[in-house]
Amino acid sequence: MSSNVETGSGETIPARSGTRAWRATAGTGVVVLVLVTVHMVVHHFVVQEVGGLRTYRQVLAYVGHPLIVVLESTFLVVVTWHGLLGLRSVLFDLGLSEVGKRRASRALAALGVATVAYGLVLIAVLASRS
Amino acid sequence: MSDRDLDEIRAARRAPGPVQRKAPGATAWFDVRRRGSGHFAFSLNRLTGLGLLVYLYLHLVVLSTLLRGAEAWDSFLRRATTPAFLGLDVLLLFGLLAHGLNGLRVALIGSGVAPDRQKALLWAVVIVGAIALLGGALHIMGSS
Numbered sequence: 675m676s677s678n679v680e681t682g683s684g685e686t687i688p689a690r691s692g693t694r695a696w697r698a699t700a701g702t703g704v705v706v707l708v709l710v711t712v713h714m715v716v717h718h719f720v721v722q723e724v725g726g727l728r729t730y731r732q733v734l735a736y737v738g739h740p741l742i743v744v745l746e747s748t749f750l751v752v753v754t755w756h757g758l759l760g761l762r763s764v765l766f767d768l769g770l771s772e773v774g775k776r777r778a779s780r781a782l783a784a785l786g787v788a789t790v791a792y793g794l795v796l797i798a799v800l801a802s803r804s
Numbered sequence: 805m806s807d808r809d810l811d812e813i814r815a816a817r818r819a820p821g822p823v824q825r826k827a828p829g830a831t832a833w834f835d836v837r838r839r840g841s842g843h844f845a846f847s848l849n850r851l852t853g854l855g856l857l858v859y860l861y862l863h864l865v866v867l868s869t870l871l872r873g874a875e876a877w878d879s880f881l882r883r884a885t886t887p888a889f890l891g892l893d894v895l896l897l898f899g900l901l902a903h904g905l906n907g908l909r910v911a912l913i914g915s916g917v918a919p920d921r922q923k924a925l926l927w928a929v930v931i932v933g934a935i936a937l938l939g940g941a942l943h944i945m946g947s948s
Binding site: 703719729731754757 | 853857864867874877878884885900
């Protein structure tokens with residue numbers, strides 16, 4: 675795939691989009707788009723309750739399925755990764771110094787690990803109750 | 805993208821050192837005045853992205869209610885199924901569609917798959933997004 679942008683006058687300019695962070699954001703974004711569609715449909719569009727929200731017993735029965743545990747865990751990891759990469763990009767636009775950028779990256783990585791860890795514990799506890 | 809925009813981008817890229825942004829400043833990306841539809845889409849993508857990130861953590865907090873048992877969750881459900889709350893669900897759906905579809909457009913352009921189809925893709929995003937939002941909103945509000 676080319677990373678150049680056609681200007682319309684026959685000339686191409688580098689899109690400057692070939693960085694690792696941009697590729698990671700775009701790649702995780704496509705995966706999130708697929709997973710969020712599945713998540714929304716199975717959570718809110720096939721359930722016959724008001725607002726498509728499951729009752730407590732229905733949630734436990736749903737999360738108790740091994741395939742759902744894998745699906746929701748994958749969604750949690752990828753959506754957290756994608757979201758914090760996006761926040762990193764917004765923070766970098768604040769004009770941070772190189773040291774500031776490194777600190778922001780580390781802080782967001784730590785936040786991401788904590789978020790995923792908490793989410794996985796939440797899924798595991800609920801799955802064990804089913 | 806206008807010729808003037810392209811000239812500025814090319815000039816910035818020829819200059820030594822890091823590429824300077826067109827309008828430096830912490831919130832320059834948020835200012836859509838005198839900008840094209842592409843910049844508006846970029847700003848909307850960032851705003852919806854930040855909103856969805858806040859929602860991600862809010863969602864985890866709400867789901868933590870499940871740890872407190874059936875009574876706590878079903879009590880939350882009674883609030884969550886009011887028309888006002890379902891209206892917020894429609895707002896969430898708008899954010900998801902705007903960010904997801906426009907993000908897909910940006911990925912297609914930036915990766916070089918469809919670099920010269922920016923306007924067409926933007927219109928496709930608007931049309932597909934509007935149809936999906938209308939269908940989703942009718943489903944969500946119709947269930948209340």
